[in-house]
Each structure stands twice: as structure tokens, then as C-alpha cells.
Amino acid sequence: MPFKILEKKELVPTIHLMEISAPQIANKAMPGQFIMLRIDEPGERIPLTIADFDREKGTITMIFQAVGKTTMKLSNLETGDELLDLIGPLGNPAHIEKFGTVVMVGGGVGVAPVFPQARAFTEAGNKVISIIGARSSNLLLWEDRMREVSDHIHITTDDGTKGHHGFVTDIVKKILEDKTAVDRVVAIGPPVMMRAVAGVTRPFNVKTIVSLNSIMVDGTGMCGACRVLVGNETKFACVDGPEFDAHLVDFTLLMNRLAMYQPEEKVALEKYKCDREGCIC
Ligand code: FES
Structure with a gap:
């Protein structure tokens, strides 16, 4: 069954929003879960986190960055186009309960999956302190939506064009050093950012949760492509x-596994651009 794109727009340079009609997925989706999609028959399957869902409208919203061939191809679709297949919701929902004070950290496109969790933590009665960061102010995502679901919000930019000049970790550290009672930290963004947040919270012994964006093929526990090492045990990120x-x-x-296919991804992207733009290389 094809899945219709009801809305598609570029939110900030290279980062796109896509709202898709998928009533069965919307009906079951929970914060923290993802879908696997395929654009067309020869296309690869890619995982995308569900950034929002509307059970009444029967829609799910994804936010993605056009970085490789498939995400670039996805970004070139328009409202009214259709996707060949979509499966989900996949993965375990985020653990939401009343912990007390929760610090939500979103970096780059990672702000999108942080949003439904921040909303759910607020609805569960937590005090939510959000920290969202980007390289520059024009790449900041969903500041308005994050503000709506947070008690406090901090902005950081690497180049200092908005908010704190520096990294999200600087603010996490300051909050913990100020002896703010923090019961949980959730960080979603580039692996290097999540690793840095883990490094900051470890000495303070604050439980910290990250969402891993490993390479996935089937998304249902069969291929092993998404394997990660957690506490010296092999785990599958998808299940x-x-x-x-x-x-x-x-x-x-x-990070090593994420970089494994970079040469092939680069060639595929260049070929896609050439085919699309008709270059003569
Ligand atoms: S994507 Fe295949 S096992 Fe996780």
C-alpha cells in the first residue's frame, strides 16, 4: 500500500519535515519509536525516528537531514507524492514516567526525536529542562515547539550566533555543577555529542539515556546490521x-560501524546527483 505525503517542507537548510498518511502506525506510535521506509522498488530501506504523530488525523511526521543518496532522494519528493512502503512503529518506546527533573538534550536533527519525549515527560508531571543546539542559528530546529513543552529552554550554537556560544555539553555541565537536582538526562543527536554528554553526566552519576542511530537493514532483529555493544554485551539497536x-x-x-560504508555512500550520492542533474563526468 503506498503512503501519501501530506506535507513536505524544508525547515532549515538540508533538514526536511515530511508528514505522511499512515493511520495504523499513527495509532500505535509512541515517543522513541521509529519506522523503516523505502521510496521505491530499487531503493534501500532506511530508519527514521517518528518526530510526531496525530492519531486523529492518522499521520506521522518525520524530520530528516539530506545527507546521503536516499535522504537526498526523499528530500526531492513533494506533497502529494507517495512512498512505496513504510513499516512501524518499530523499536521500544521511550521509558516515560514521573522521575522529577528531566534534562532533554537535542543536537542538530536530534531535536526532532527529543520533542515527543519532552512533551511526554511534561505530560507525566516532570520538570523538563531542554537544551537544543546547532552549528549556527539558521540550523536551529523546532525552538518554538520545544519551548511549548519545556519548563526552561537553553539554546547553544557552535558559532555563537544564538544563545550560548559553545556546545550543549557546556550547559549540561553547568546545570549539574550548579547542583540542580537532575533525575534523568536524555540526549539525542550525533554520536560524538551523545558520547560527550555521557562523559559529562558520568561523574555526577545521573542516569543518561541515548537513542542510537546505527545502520539498519530490516529493523526487526534479523540482519544484525544494527549491532552495538552495551555493557560489553551485543545488542541490536532495532529490537x-x-x-x-x-x-x-x-x-x-x-562510530566505526557508522563509517563502514562511507566510500560506497559517497559514490552512490555522486551518481544520484549526476543522474538527476545530467552531468557529463
Ligand atoms: S536492523 Fe537488522 S537486526 Fe537490527
Whole structure:
């Protein structure tokens, strides 16, 4: 069954929003879960986190960055186009309960999956302190939506064009050093950022959860492509995660595995661009 794109827009340069009609997935989706999608018959399957869902409208929303061939191809679709297949919701929902004070950290496109969790933590009666960061102010995502679901919000930019000039970890550290009672930290973003957040919270012994974006093929526990090492045990991010205790994750292995197909991804992207733009190389 094809899945219709009801809305598609570029939120900030290279980062796109896509709302898709998928009533059965919307009906069961929970914060923290993801879908696997395929654009067309010869296309690869890619995982995307569900950034929002509307059970009444029967829609799910994904936010993605156009970085490789498939995400670039996805970004070139428009409202009214259809996707060949979509499966989900996959993965375990985020663990939401009343912990007390929860610090939500979102970096880059990672702000999108942080949003439904921040909303759910607020609805569960937590005090939510959000920290969202980007390289520059024009790449900041969903500041308005994050503000709506947070008690406090901090902005950081690497180049200082908005908020704190520096990294999200600087604010996490300051909050913990100020002796703010923090019961849980959730960090979603580039692996290097999640590793840095884990490094900051470890000495303070604050439970920290990260969502791992490992390479996936089937998303249902059969292929082993998404394997990660957590507490020296092999886990599959798709069925055991995607969320894990940040203090137990082997981030070096995660990053090495994510880089494994970079040469092939580069060639595929260049070929796609050439085919689309008709270059003569
Ligand atoms: S994606 Fe295949 S086992 Fe997780």
C-alpha cells in the first residue's frame, strides 16, 4: 500500500519535515519509536525516528537531514507524492514516567526525536529542562515547539550566533555543577555529542539515556546490521533499543560501524546527483 505525503517542507537548510498518511502506525506510535521506509522498488530501506504523530488525523511526521543518496532522494519528493512502503512503529518506546527533573538534550536533527519525549515527560508531571543546539542559528530546529513543552529552554550554537556560544555539553555541565537536582538526562543527536554528554553526566552519576542511530537493514532483529555493544554485551539497536544507558554504550564501535560504508555512500550520492542533474563526468 503506498503512503501519501501530506506535507513536505524544508525547515532549515538540508533538514526536511515530511508528514505522511499512515493511520495504523499513527495509532500505535509512541515517543522513541521509529519506522523503516523505502521510496521505491530499487531503493534501500532506511530508519527514521517518528518526530510526531496525530492519531486523529492518522499521520506521522518525520524530520530528516539530506545527507546521503536516499535522504537526498526523499528530500526531492513533494506533497502529494507517495512512498512505496513504510513499516512501524518499530523499536521500544521511550521509558516515560514521573522521575522529577528531566534534562532533554537535542543536537542538530536530534531535536526532532527529543520533542515527543519532552512533551511526554511534561505530560507525566516532570520538570523538563531542554537544551537544543546547532552549528549556527539558521540550523536551529523546532525552538518554538520545544519551548511549548519545556519548563526552561537553553539554546547553544557552535558559532555563537544564538544563545550560548559553545556546545550543549557546556550547559549540561553547568546545570549539574550548579547542583540542580537532575533525575534523568536524555540526549539525542550525533554520536560524538551523545558520547560527550555521557562523559559529562558520568561523574555526577545521573542516569543518561541515548537513542542510537546505527545502520539498519530490516529493523526487526534479523540482519544484525544494527549491532552495538552495551555493557560489553551485543545488542541490536532495532529490537533491544534504540534507547540505551549512555554510560554503557561503546561509542567508538558505534562510530566505526557508522563509517563502514562511507566510500560506497559517497559514490552512490555522486551518481544520484549526476543522474538527476545530467552531468557529463
Ligand atoms: S536492523 Fe537488522 S537486526 Fe537490527
